[in-house]
Each structure stands twice: as structure tokens, then as C-alpha cells.
Amino acid sequence: MRPVLLSGHERALTQVKYNREGDLLFSTAKDQHICAWFAHNGERLGTYQGHQGAIWTVDVDPTSTIIASGSADNTIRLWEVKTGKLLKTWDFPTAVKRVEFNEDGTKLLGVTEKRMGHLGTIVVLDIKVDPEAEQSDEKALTIVCEESKATVAGWSYLSKYIIAGHEDGSVSQYDGKTGDLIYNVNVHELGSPITDLQWNQDRTYFITASKDKTAKLITAKELEVLKTYVADTPLNSAAITPKKEYVILGGGQAAMDVTTTSARQGKFEARFYHKIFEEEIGRVRGHFGPLNTVAADPTGKGYASGGEDGYVRVHQFDKGYFDFNYEVERERLNRLAAQGGN
């Protein structure tokens, strides 16, 4: 496969996100604009200008009408996808590290940083998915993380729960309506922050990536750890691929140590693991800095990764990717084919 390199940012990437159909790709970096790209050829659709600080996060609603972004300028902003117009700004006391729409795009959660006497919070905003509509100023819900600040968060299926990953390596489940804490489970090594949390397509389970060099597949309902993927480097991001049963992990040694090692030792590769068998099945190199974020194309045809080096690399998988099966998988397919024949 020949990756497409997107160099629309001057600084380290913080998040890349596909829209629901997988034709648009949004990227945020520590410079002050968001880029929208066509995923199939890497053409830049446009940029969203207005943030005054590093942008940490972006998310797009399911209809690809609006995007939300969270930034170190202490705001969450809402933009019209098509024109790049700023629709709404919400101010917060601290930086916003993560935003995510729920499944129907009517609610947006934001994770705010713990800083300057303010505790880390998860806020929920009601959103009208219409560029013309007046958005409400009020927060629908505020969850205060008293013990350990949340670093990432997301909506489970049917917006039933809010799942948050914390700085101490634990995962908590909050009620999606009331914001009450239901469970808090230590899944990762104590004290190693959770750096990413991404859902499978129906949002019944998710994958977390952590600095403790592992990624874990966890159910949304019981917070049960289903699978553990062990890597040899701190992880910054993890994604679940649709169509094929793989997960993609991205990481690399800490950005501050990068200049002291060669790219080969730095482990700046996207790692592919088999989702079920937890075995590493391949790596894709290319970045010359740690991977800060990976995203899987919802159509299952490709993936994108954003690195500390300021590049986004968009990959379209080859045939070999789709053909690979474990022995047991192949047997099952053969059996199914035989049954179908009868």
C-alpha cells in the first residue's frame, strides 16, 4: 500500500477522526487549526480557524454536519463541516482534552483538565445538529472527577453510560443521564495514564491504550477486561478495525526522548494485533516520531495515523490484509462455505 501523507499541520498531531462514512478525515494538532481531508485521495477540504491554543481533540457528528473541537484555549467550539464557519463557543476554566458526540449526535461530552485549583470534570452539552440552530449555553451535566482526573471519555451504546479513562489507569462508568458513578475499575497499571479510548462500531465494548505498554479491550456494561494486547513501548492510541478482527496500536517512546534515538529503536510503528488471539501480526512503519493518534476507517478499508512528526499518514489496505486468517478462522470459513454449498 502507498500511504498518503498529509502535511497540513506544523506541529504534533493530537487526534485524527474519520466521519461515519469514512470519506472525511479530521485532524487536530498543537497548531491552531483543524484540517478536514478527503480520505480517498488526501485532498484538503479546508481548515477551521479560530482557536487560540493547541487543539487537543475533535469529533464529528454522525451526519457530518458539525464538528466539535476542544482546545488548550479553554474552549469547546462547534463548527459547520461544510463551510468552516464557527457556530458556537463554550468557555471553561481549564483546557479541554477530549470531546465526543454520542451515537445520534444530540449530546456532546467534554473532558476538562485539572489545573489551577479546578478539578478535572466531564461536561455534557446538548447539541442541535443543525448549523442554523441556536445552541444552548447551559451544560446539561457536569461530572467532577475527585480522585483522579479523566484523560479520555466516551459514550457507550444508546448513550447509556459515559465511560472515562483516568490518569491513574482506572476506568469508570457513569450513568449517561444522571452522571452518577456506577463502577470504577483499575484495569491498567496503577499510575500509568490511559491515553486513548475508542469504541467498536456498536459501542458495546471499547479499547483503551495506556502508558503501561498495554491496550485492553473492555466491555461497556460490566467493565470486564476481555483482551489484553502487550506492546513493548508506551501506547498513545488504539483503534478497533471494522470488517477484520484486528486492533491497531500506536505509540513510541515519549516525545521528549525522541531525539536521542534512531527511528528504528524508537518503535514509531503502527502495530496490528489480532483482536481475538491477542497476537501481533504486523507493523507499519513510516512515522519518524511517536504515533499520537490512530483511527480506523469505519468502512474497514484503511486507517490513518497522526504522529509527533506533524504528519498524518492515510493508508488503504491491500488484499493481503483482508486475506489473512488464522488456521481456525480459515477452517470455519471453509466449513461455512461447505454448508452453504449443501
Added chain:
Amino acid sequence: MAAQAKHDWADDDDLDELATVDLPPPQKIQNKDGSTTIIEYRYNDQNQKVKTTRRIRYITHREVVNPRVAERKSWAKFGQSAKDPAGPAPDTTSVGENIIFRPSINWRKDAKDESKDPNAQAMKDKLKDKKVKCRICHGEHFTARCPYKDTMAPIGEDAGADVGGMGDESGAAAGAGGAGAPGAGKKGSYVPPALRGAGGAAGAGAGERMGGKYGERDDLATLRVTNVSEMAEENELRDMFERFGRVTRVFLAKDRDTGLAKGFAFISFADRGDAVKACAKMDGFGFRHLILRVEFAKKAA
């Protein structure tokens, strides 16, 4: 008219002179095989006329997409891309080098095959008969960098090596006779490495070795094991050889980059008798799909 009067020679742009007067117009030729040849002319930085010939074949690739996706493709660009023409802009989008990604259970092994890309192959072909070969262990490195330069004699220098080996008992005396004689006389005076061995009666012919800390090793009880599987680990070897007596040292040569064994190892025994036993028993022993070859290590000169 005022504007013209203001015109300064310094404002003259080179481009004006180079106006495309004498450039032939771009040509488009439709080829028989369906491709199009486009010939364009321009001036480069050195004012040289440059002819660019491009042959393009248009392939129509039909794809059925969601109508919403199709609609989005017609959106106007905005923000920093507002002025970009249709299609990917070269300043933001480029195509990377081809990456072979084929998931596999033993991908580590496959990754190595991938390094056989045409470039590396071309380089290899060029260096085919210029192979770096160590005189001591026949490994693919320079003799000076051989890890065994102090434990083994270069191949073909056995005679000298044996003499040295015999003298080992008497310790430094023989060593000094062989290597350090001129230096011993005038302590502290510098003797260039090239001259250090020259006065030696043993005639080993070698200068002082680098990394002399290995020089004292007892090579009488050291075995050289070759044809070792590349998956082998040092402690496996130690376990195998410890059956014959106390093993003082196991050295398994490993590739610095891959961490895989290079196929040979050295085992030092505390007692020479044990080493003889081990040598007899283990030569021809099947270990990890390979048959070991065990022999006594040759003493370094």
C-alpha cells in the same frame, strides 16, 4: 503616463524579459494506445529552456458511493485551502513510499524478507565479490572488530597459535616474550603498536591486541561450537554443556541489530578434562533442527 514615468529599472522583473514569446506552445498528442502525451516548455532558474514531456493515461474508475458522500465531494474548499484548485494540493498532500503490509503470524521473519527490496539487492549485487570476511571467525565483519580476536587465532595461523597456547601456563613470561618484549625493557616509553610484536621470538607477528582484557583467558578448556540455531539462547547452551562439568563462560555471538544468534558460540570449562568430554559428546549433537559442531577453540596468537 505618470505611472510609466515612475517606473524604476530596479523594479524590472526578470520574468518580463522571459515572457513566453519564444517558447513553443504546449502540445497535446493523442497516442494510439489511448494515452496522451503532453509536451510543455518553460525556463528554469538558469534561463535554460526546459522541455517537459508527460505521458498520461486516464483510467476511469467507477465507484458507487453514498449520495451524501458524493455530495460532499462537490463542496467548495474553505479556510487555508480556499484558494487551492480542485484535486490534492502538492503542498499539503503527497504520496509516501510503498509499504508492504501483509499480516502474518510470524511477521518478524517476514519483515526481514522485506528488506530485500530492489535497492538493497542492487547494493548487494555490487558488493558481491567484495565481501567483508573476518580472518578469525569468517564472520561478515572486519577482523579488527571480531569479538574473538583474543580467543582465536586467525585461520591458517595454527602453528603460532599452538605455541602461544602451550606457553600459557607460564603466564606473562611467554606472553611478554611474544608480544611485549621491547616495551618491557624500557618501562613507560611508548612503543608503537606495529613494533610491539616485532622483537618477539615466537614470531606470532601480531601487534598488541585491542581490548586486552580478554587476553588472560584460559583457552585450553574453551570449545568453539558452530552451526548453532539462530534462535538459541545462552542459557540453553549453558544447560547443555553444564552436564559435563563446571562452565565458566558461555558466549553466544548475536547480531547487534536483530538480536538473533549468528550461529556460533564459545563455551569455557573450568576443567580441560570436562571440555574434552563435552567436545566428544556434543560434536554432532542435534540441537534445534541443526547438528552442532564442537571443536576446541584455537588460541589467539
